[in-house]
Amino acid sequence: MYLGKVIGTVVSTSKDESLIGTKLLIVARLSETLAPDGSTEIAVDWVGAGNGEVVIVSCGSGARQTNGHEDTVIDASIVGIVDTVEVHGQRGAA
Incomplete structure (x- = not known):
């Protein structure tokens, strides 16, 4: 799993x-400090x-287990x- 921003x-x-019937969003991957790392995913x-x-x-097989979609092509949910x-006593609002 990772943090991302829509x-x-x-x-x-x-x-x-x-x-x-699914909603597809573009997500930019974030670091633990919520800084973008330059990669995106659908x-x-x-x-x-x-x-x-x-x-x-969630990615891979874990992404497909969401809502009973084990037999789909989904790779990220x-x-x-x-x-x-x-993070280590630092708190940030999302």
Whole structure:
């Protein structure tokens, strides 16, 4: 899993059947200090995340186990919206 920030959406009318009805978001990977690391990924949103929100992203087989989608092509899922992050006594709002 990693922290990410939602920076956009993806609309795809032609896609694998297992993705029909899913919301696809572009997520920028963040460090533990919430600084962008330069990489992005498309993730399926299961929690109603919006643009600009800091989220928790699960990858690989863990991403497919969300909401019973074990037989899909999903490789990244947004599984949480972050309220705060605390690192070694430092606290930051997401």
